[in-house]
Amino acid sequence: ALNQTMAELGSNINVSFEFFPPNSEKMEKTLWDSIERLSTLAPKFVSVTYGANSGTRDRTHKVIKDIQEKTGLIAVPHLTCIDASRAELRDIAKDYWNSGIRSIVALRGDLPEGLEKPDMYAEDLVRLLKEEADFDISVAAYPEVHPEAKSAQADLLSLKRKIDAGANRAITQFFFDVESYLRFRDRCVTIGIDTEIVPGILPVSNYQTLIKFAGFSNVRIPNWMHQRFQGLENDQNTRNLVGASIAMDQVRVLSQEGVKDFHFYTLNRSDLTYAICHSLGVRPQISIPA
Numbered sequence: 001a002l003n004q005t006m007a008e009l010g011s012n013i014n015v016s017f018e019f020f021p022p023n024s025e026k027m028e029k030t031l032w033d034s035i036e037r038l039s040t041l042a043p044k045f046v047s048v049t050y051g052a053n054s055g056t057r058d059r060t061h062k063v064i065k066d067i068q069e070k071t072g073l074i075a076v077p078h079l080t081c082i083d084a085s086r087a088e089l090r091d092i093a094k095d096y097w098n099s100g101i102r103s104i105v106a107l108r109g110d111l112p113e114g115l116e117k118p119d120m121y122a123e124d125l126v127r128l129l130k131e132e133a134d135f136d137i138s139v140a141a142y143p144e145v146h147p148e149a150k151s152a153q154a155d156l157l158s159l160k161r162k163i164d165a166g167a168n169r170a171i172t173q174f175f176f177d178v179e180s181y182l183r184f185r186d187r188c189v190t191i192g193i194d195t196e197i198v199p200g201i202l203p204v205s206n207y208q209t210l211i212k213f214a215g216f217s218n219v220r221i222p223n224w225m226h227q228r229f230q231g232l233e234n235d236q237n238t239r240n241l242v243g244a245s246i247a248m249d250q251v252r253v254l255s256q257e258g259v260k261d262f263h264f265y266t267l268n269r270s271d272l273t274y275a276i277c278h279s280l281g282v283r284p285q286i287s288i289p290a
């Protein structure tokens, strides 16, 4: 009976996985091992980051193409507009559409040092992409507020504009305080955003790196997390178990709160994400002969 319940639970749930383009042979192998393992969970889509620490669009595009060809999964490139002209973005959009890509994660990208006001925000990119073709578009959302936003309300309005420009869903920055996501989801509803606000789940395995990243991305690390990771600086295995357990608690609460779609920041690794999906009831599809 328990198995049946888990299967029923899992069948209502959509997962998606985010990867980044590898920059060494070793990382390439890690990526493909992960894609192979996670593809058995029949994700709704897999996405590949672009820019900043992820390198050129060519690298993103190559991984996307390889995923499409080798796995048949829906492969979704991230695209940023901070570092390209409108003409370049239009070419990229055409090129993607012509190679069979129908979904894009549309982002502004981080401001380069010294630049205070960008030419384009993500909402402008959404509009441009929609003008080129009828892409399915995901945009970024920030339950704990984007660091540059004037206020939480201004940030929420900016998300509303991205949705009004044609985005089909929002994927959130990662968070650890589940309440902050739930409050944010309520505020989205209040302001008239009717798309899914897909929580971005980061299974933590390197706590020190997380602290650095959370600092400049305005993500709050609750005190209880410090306590759970304390003393594990040289103990990767236990860190992984703790990280998985934290994320499992998180997805369990979110699932009880009616969340059906989950996006995982896999960091190109499969173990933690696979275990967390398993705990959600998302299992490989095994066909039983009649």
Ligand code: FAD
Residues within 6 Å of the ligand: 048, 049, 050, 051, 052, 053, 054, 078, 079, 080, 105, 106, 107, 108, 109, 110, 111, 120, 121, 122, 123, 139, 140, 141, 146, 147, 148, 149, 150, 154, 155, 156, 158, 162, 171, 172, 173, 174, 200
């Ligand atoms: P926007 O939605 O344009 O918002 C940026 C800031 O500007 C916000 O503070 C917003 O409130 C404010 N704003 C919006 N409109 C206006 C306006 N008209 N006037 C004044 N302020 C305004 N980065 C990468 O480089 N590559 C990736 O692959 C990548 N993938 C990501 C995936 C996800 C799911 C998430 C959550 C983030 C990702 N990022 C990526 C990071 C993202 O590029 C940065 O957070 C960036 O700083 C903001 O991008 P955005 O699309 O949210 O921008």
